Amino acid sequence: MSNLTDLTTPYTHFVVQPYTPTIGGIIRGLNLSQPLNEVTQEELRQALARFEMIFFRDQTLTPEQHIAFTRIFGGVAEVKAFFPRLQAHPEIEVIESTPEKPYAANNWHADITWREQPPLGTSLYAHVIPHLGGDTIWSSQTRAYDRLSRELQVYLETLTAVHTWEISGWTEYLLARDHSGEELRAARTKYPPVEHPVVRVHPITGKKIIYVNPTFTSHIKGLPRPQSDALLGQLFDLTKVPELQVRFQWQEGSLAVWDNRSTQHYAVGDYFPQHRKLHRITITAEKTF
Ligand code: AKG
Known part of the structure; x- marks a missing residue:
């Protein structure tokens, strides 16, 4: 590294x-x-x-x-x-x-x-x-990629993940703001789920990056849910490794x-x-x- x-x-x-x-x-x-x-x-x-x-x-x-x-x-x-x-x-x-x-x-x-x-x-x-508290923590997703075995790196490069705001609590937020559901329907039409490769390449450094996060990545395309959840869970856990972080x-x-x-980042509450x-x-x- x-x-x-x-x-x-x-x-x-x-x-x-x-x-x-x-x-x-x-x-x-x-x-x-x-x-x-x-x-x-x-x-x-x-x-x-x-x-x-x-x-x-x-x-x-x-x-x-x-x-x-x-x-x-x-x-x-x-x-x-x-x-x-x-x-x-x-x-x-x-x-x-x-x-x-x-x-x-x-x-x-x-x-x-x-x-x-x-x-x-x-x-x-x-x-x-x-006076005390309120820090923000960032975790490097290039360093996270570097920590994986070569076999897992190669496998992840074949995968695509689905990202949606709907798993982040915003559905409930929009419904609470507008009980008619109109705002929610409009948001769904404007911002449907999107797909991104699980591994991306940084355009300046050329480094590979794990590009999934627990707030917006719902699943990996084409994998059975339990397998997708297990793999995403493993990648999300890497973000919490202190050696990859700055606070x-x-x-x-x-x-x-x-x-x-x-x-990825986390605002300490x-x-x-x-x-x-x-x-x-x-x-x-x-x-x-
Ligand atoms: C963001 O701006 O996306 C945050 O997560 C807020 C970070 C912070 O409040 O420190």
């Missing part, structure tokens, strides 16, 4: 300090409120692909600056209808947990894999962070960007009733892989 501390690609405009040997890098030396030149932008894209999640500390960003920075990595279209949005900046969703309305995405997932072209990544900027402690002004192709608030931008691509 190659190690992130072997820095064979030095960056000329910033320093990346690996946060663990396997995933995550802290980038120092950049003020993200200022425009960044082309070389720096390209180096940031390379660093994201290599470290799979990168983060910055002590940034002071307006919504416009957050959007401008995030555009370095891809599009910033509105793609998710779940979180509330900033009225003046609909590209930005607000993830907020309050004593009255506690919330955490404390389930392992990659974002929106139920779309034909899932997002390339996400950019998350911290506004209010609890990030937020501070106000921290900004994290993750590669949604090669990672251990801080209620403290307040937590982040601004989130989904990074889109015309072609994710």
Whole structure:
């Protein structure tokens, strides 16, 4: 397993300090409120692909600056209808947990894999962070692939999985919001289940990735359910292996960007009733892989 501390690609405009040997890098030396030149932008894209999640500390960003920075990595279209949005900046969703309305995405997932072209990544900027708790964990799906036996790797490469938002609790959420079922029917028509290969290749690094997650992957096509459940269970368990993970402690002004192709993430829900608030931008691509 190659190690992130072997820095064979030095960056000329910033320093990346690996946060663990396997995933995550802290980038120092950049003020993200200022425009960044082309070389720096390209180096940031390379660093994201290599470290799979990168983060910055002590940034002071307006919504416009957050959007401008995030555009370095891809599009910033509105793609998710779940979180509330900033009225003046609909590209930005607000993830907020309050004593009255506690919330955490404390389930392992990659974002929106139920779309034909899932997002390339996400950019998350911290506004209010609890005194204690409220970390986010990412798990590397390239490292997960590397841990498998050659026989299993070869077998997985022949398989296709079905992804749907309907196993994530959104069916119940939509029904509770609109008892007539109209919204649910519209969502089903607009976003039917999609299929993705179980193993995908990262377009920048060329590395292979296990591309299934427990929140949106319902089954493997063509396998009997018990066999599909057992195989998916084995792959989902790999995500929980600590050696594949980075656990990030937020501070106000921290900004994290993750590669949604090669990672899954989990927001630790251990801080209620403290307040937590982040601004989130989904990074889109015309072609994710
Ligand atoms: C997401 O933005 O997809 C999340 O899961 C939220 C992560 C967090 O709140 O730390």
